[in-house]
Amino acid sequence: MSIKVNQITDWVAEIIDFDAANMTTEMKQEVEEAFTRNHVLAFRNQTLTPTQLSEFAKKFGPLEIPINRLYIHPECENVLILSNEIRPDGTAVGLVDGGDGWHSDSSHIRIPSKATILQSIKNPDLGGDTLYCNMELVFTALPRATKDLITGRFGVHNVSKILNPRMTVSANRPDAKEFYENAAKTKPSVLQPLVRTHPVTGKSSVYCSPRFTIAIEGMDDNQAQPLLDELFGYIYDERFQYRHIWSDADLVMWDNRCLNHKATGNLAPGDIRRMHRTVLAGDEAYYQSPVR
Ligand SMILES: [Fe+2]
Incomplete structure (x- = not known):
């Protein structure tokens, strides 16, 4: 092995003594293998x-390419700035409310993200952790009846918080209300399978989130909303979570095909957190019955 992989949990690992700017083909292959296991x-x-x-x-x-063009890094259009810093003129340096509800990146577009790579630029003294929920473990933990109810069904995903009663529009982000009102009119909902098959490992996971999933296709809200609440209850269960407490210069890569994640916030007033985000495009989500 030319990279050093230390397991933190069964599904989380750290890579040490590694230089991402000088990754060889061999190292890249080992990173991909580690990413299949974690x-x-x-x-x-x-x-x-x-x-x-x-x-x-x-x-x-x-x-x-980030859909919010306001906060793209001026040096690189693939990099989105996440930051709570507000300039003296009232404009935001980066996306203030990024990740403020449990979600999988880009599930609100038809071809959702494969993975996200987030770099810590400025860590706050307190807070700013990221929580991850292993949605494969959630699927395994569901009662048989719930698995049967959601398998083969589709969740309705939308990016606009205006259409989602579980979310509130952040008062700290100057353009948020305008952005989400515009998105409600211009960004149509998409359907995603509620149970998703991982394209590499073949494992099943629950694929929905409080941030983006607002309904279940073909199911009356009287039944669908309590069912979504039941599913979301598992996401909030610490048994299925990992909390990443960022160190300076951490670069974290996670798999959006089987995880939800959430920024915890809770920064001290005046403390600044800044991250740089890139998102890997993925494949269309699907469900395939496992071979028994
Ligand atoms: Fe995210």
């Missing part, structure tokens, strides 16, 4: 420029 990889001590971050991410596949 859903979250934390590369320690990475100081990449936005362009280097984009180049590293592109080695694992094509990237998504």
Whole structure:
């Protein structure tokens, strides 16, 4: 092995003594193998420029262009700035409310994301952790009747918080109300399978989230909303979670095909958190009955 992989949990590992800016073909293959065995990889001590971050991410596949053009890094259109910093003129340096509800990145578009690579640029003194929920473990834990009820059904996903009674529009983000009102009119809902098959491992996971899933196709809300609440209850269960407490210069790569995640916030007033995000494009989500 030319990379060092330390298991943190059964499905989370850290990669140490690694330089993302100088990854060889052999190292990339080992990272991909580690990413098949784990859903979250934390590369320690990475100081990449936005362009280097984009180049590293592109080695694992094509990237998504962020839909929110306001907060793209000026040096690289593939990198989105996440930050709570507000300039003296009232404008935001980056996306203030990124990740403030449990979700899987880009499930609101037809071809959702494969993975996200997030780089810590400025860590706050307190708070700013990221929570991950292993949706394969959630699927395994469901009662048989619930598995049968959701398998083969589709969730309705939409990016607009205006259409989602479980979400509130952040008052801290200057353009949020306008953005989500516009999105409600211009970004149509998409259908995603409620049970998703991982295209590499073949494992089943629950694929829905409080942030983006607003209904179940062909199911009356009287039945669908309590069912979604039941599913979301598992996401909030710490047994299925991993909390990433960021170290300076962490670069974390996670698998959106079998995880939900959430930014925990809780920063001290005036403390700044800044991250750079790249998102790997994925494949259409599908469900395939496992071979028994
Ligand atoms: Fe996210």
